[in-house]
Every structure is written in structure tokens, then in C-alpha cells.
Amino acid sequence: MKDSIYNWKWEIIKKYMERLDEDNPLEGKFIHYTSINSAFAILDGDTFWASNVRFSNDATEERMLKLDGLENRDDYIICFCSENDMLSQWRGYCHNGGVAIKLNLNYTQEYSILHADYETSGNYIIYENTPLPVIYLNQKDNPEQVRAHMKNDINSCGYASEILLEDMLPYLKNGHFREEREMRMIFSNRAGLLSKCIRFRTLPDGVKVPYIVIKHGNMGKMKGACTTDISQYDNEKIMELSNDREPIWIEEGYDQEAKYFEMLNHVECFQERTNWRGPISVLCKGKLPIEEITVAPTYDRERKVEQIRRFCQSKYWLKNVVVKASNIPYIQPLL
Secondary structure, rough: OOOOHHHHHHHHHHHHHHOOOOOOOOOOOEEEEEEHHHHHHHHHOOOEEEEEEEHOOOHHHHHHHHHHHOOOOEEEEEEEEEEOOOHHHHHHHOEEEEEEEEOOOOOOEEEEEEEEOOHOOEEEEEEEEEOOOOOOEEEOOOOOHHHHHHHHHHHHHHOOOOOHHHHHHHEEEEEEHHHEEEEEEEEOOOHHOHHHHHHEEEEOOOOOEEEEEEEOOHHHHHHHHOOOHHHHHHHHHHHHHHHHOOEEEEOOOOOOHHHHHHHHHHHHHHHHOOOOOOOOEEEEOOOOEEEEEEOOOOOOOOHHHHHHHHHHHOOOOOOOOEEEEEEOOOOOOOO
């Protein structure tokens, strides 16, 4: 992770976790559980939808905001789990089957938040971000104590001038949700920064809720030539990245697809020359960095694996995504 405000937030989160004697490390595993319909929307549109945190499945943050009269604060979140193939997650977020999408989000990266009228205006906002673990509060903690402890941790870390107490509230969650081991990517609409990006979707009960649409990378860079120099990836560099389980990134650019396939060929030649069998991942900036998709434990999981694999083959940046079925011997009952 680059030096940024997220390093400071992570330091504060770790400090608070130590007080709670909790262990939810930043392990570098970012799994997004979702329905089949939403999964295909993500894959086809190459976007994530970030929901307003006040309409999540936990009201903890809203109660905290009310204490400071901050009810109008506007935060949008994308949630990830640090564990793949969890039965509780399948049951909670994939009622009629679904998938778990594993992404590489291991450091602060650029994201393009699309204006609500992006299809006609082409406008977007660049936002640097990274997922951080949520803090699961003990049941005995009252809101006043939580605020006091968090403020003390911000001050003791020396970040009071850069980070406000309210900036940390979206990372708090009720302890009943602890088994989710959640990571959150927070996009804050401070000073109306994201106001032109807010859209509304309709829930099954007819209520409309706000969300924003997010693409990975910098959309503006796709208009220029890809700057990735494949010749710089010699045997030593590829081995180093493979050993560290770090991907090879292809930069944004109009010729990214050609560079991507050139890199795949370069890696294949390297493997033949060296007989190297370590994992080598090639990902494209400006495209969602999806590495693996696990299909939920349903009666037709193998069929869905093949359907998703075929779809991924139609997108160059998804061609090497591993698609597999859940190992859990559970069959979701048909409703």
C-alpha cells in the first residue's frame, strides 16, 4: 500500500482492534459475494456499484453519526470478505445461488467514479482508495465510549489534523456480524464531491436507494498509448513478482489488449525457458482486477461454472480468470 491517508486509517484501526483484542488483519484477500444477476452485471459492465452505507444491514454507523449531528454525511461502500467459500456468506448474500469474486486490491489504487449522466457527458471523478477491515464492536460498548476511544486513538497516532472522527465511523460494525470478517472500501461524498455521481436504484419493495458506479483505474489514461514496457520483465523480475504473489500490471491505454496478449506470450516463453511453475498473474489497470470466481453451492454449480467461464472468455482481461465450483457439499433449496 502506498503512503497515504489509508495507511493512517489502517494504523488507527489496528490500534482500536488491539483494545478489543480482535484479530482481523489486512491479509490481501478481497472476496465479494453477490447474486448471479449482479455478478454478470459486474462482469459485463466492468463496474462495481457502491451502496450508501446508511442502507446497509447494520445501523451502527447511523447511530454514531446522530451523536454528533452528522446525519447528512454521505458515504458509499463496497464490501468484501477476507474468506472465500463461506457457508454463512452464501446463505446471507446468495439466497438463490451466486458467486464469490476474488479481486486483487492490495494497495491504494485509482478508481473512476462515473457521473450519473456519464453515458452522454463522459464525465467522471478520480478517487484513490483501498479496502480496510471493519472494527467489530463489543456488545457492552456504548456509543459514547466508542467515540471517546476512537478519538483518543486518532490523537495518539498523531493524525488529528488529517483524519476526523467521522471519517472512521463507516469502519465500525456491530459485533454480531463478526464472522463476516468484512473489509470496506469507503467513498465519501464530502463537500458534495460525488453529488453528480449519485444514482438511484429500485428495491423489490419499490423504495429507491442511492448508489454510485465505479470503474477500476483512470478512465482518462485509456485514451493514450499503454506505457507498459514488456522488455523490462526479465526472468529475475518475473520470478520476484511470482514469489511475492504480486501480479504483472498492464497499464491503461487504447492498445492495452495487444500489450496484454503480448505479455501472456512473454510469460509463457519465460515458463518454457525456466520450467518455472510458480503462480504468475497478469492484470489490466482500468479493468476490474478479478483473479478468481467461485460459484455458490447449488444443485447446478458445475453448469454455472461453465457458463461463467464462457462469458469470461469474451472479455480479454477476464480470459485467465479461474472459475470453479464451491467445495461445500450444500445445496441451496429451491424457492
